[in-house]
Amino acid sequence: MKRIILTLTVALIIPALVCGQDLNEVIKKYSDASGLAKLSGYNSLVVEGNVNQMGMSMDMRLMEKKPGKLKMVTTFSGMDIVQVINGNTGYTINPMMGSTEPVELPADQLAQAESSSMLSNNIEKLLKEGSLELTGKSNFGDESAYEVKALTDAGTVFFYISDKTHQLIGSKTTVSQMGQQFDVETRMKEIKDFEGVMLPSVSETYVNGALSATITFNSIKFNVPIPDSEFEKK
Numbered sequence: 001m002k003r004i005i006l007t008l009t010v011a012l013i014i015p016a017l018v019c020g021q022d023l024n025e026v027i028k029k030y031s032d033a034s035g036l037a038k039l040s041g042y043n044s045l046v047v048e049g050n051v052n053q054m055g056m057s058m059d060m061r062l063m064e065k066k067p068g069k070l071k072m073v074t075t076f077s078g079m080d081i082v083q084v085i086n087g088n089t090g091y092t093i094n095p096m097m098g099s100t101e102p103v104e105l106p107a108d109q110l111a112q113a114e115s116s117s118m119l120s121n122n123i124e125k126l127l128k129e130g131s132l133e134l135t136g137k138s139n140f141g142d143e144s145a146y147e148v149k150a151l152t153d154a155g156t157v158f159f160y161i162s163d164k165t166h167q168l169i170g171s172k173t174t175v176s177q178m179g180q181q182f183d184v185e186t187r188m189k190e191i192k193d194f195e196g197v198m199l200p201s202v203s204e205t206y207v208n209g210a211l212s213a214t215i216t217f218n219s220i221k222f223n224v225p226i227p228d229s230e231f232e233k234k
Contacts, residue, residue, distance in 0.1 A: 033166035
């Protein structure tokens with residue numbers, strides 16, 4: 001009986017060790033291929049780009065500064081739509097919804113935005129926290145990829161890392177807003193070298209299978225001086 005228990009224990013432990021080793025290797029290759037170690041030396045960034053949503057084309061400017069400061073401004077027909085995160089608080093201003101006053105971000109939206117920092121290796125951070133699981137391989141679009149399940153503050157997210165280039169090529173998650181659930185898929189394309197960091201220059205977001213928005217990054221500049229006043233409520 002003891003031998004059976006010991007055999008069962010070994011049979012359970014060995015696959016766990018193998019899976020753990022495979023997961024570490026997948027994340028290391030992703031981090032190395034993307035040059036994400038460089039992010040530790042960058043304290044800020046400024047992104048200039050364009051957002052195309054529901055047929056509307058909007059200029060976008062994103063500013064991020066450590067620790068925990070983020071501001072995105074999209075401009076349409078002379079109106080600025082602003083979203084700001086400053087530490088544990090955040091707000092949005094959306095004149096297209098008929099308001100020019102700041103509105104506090106709900107906790108779920110705040111958590112989703114906080115997890116999208118471009119100044120940190122978010123996937124490696126989740127690995128260190130023990131929040132990742134390598135669930136196997138699958139096809140994402142027309143590429144073969146490792147599927148990595150992540151338990152985040154914003155919910156469960158599946159990341160897809162190409163088994164050829166080792167770049168992050170997409171993600172899938174389910175988002176709850178206003179009492180409804182939406183399947184959200186992000187496809188990352190046209191990966192380019194931005195000051196030694198390999199990042200997608202095009203990101204497509206699909207909601208319940210339909211294309212919702214396309215974001216194009218025209219430029220990404222690191223260590224740009226940004227005053228803290230940019231992230232204060234105005």
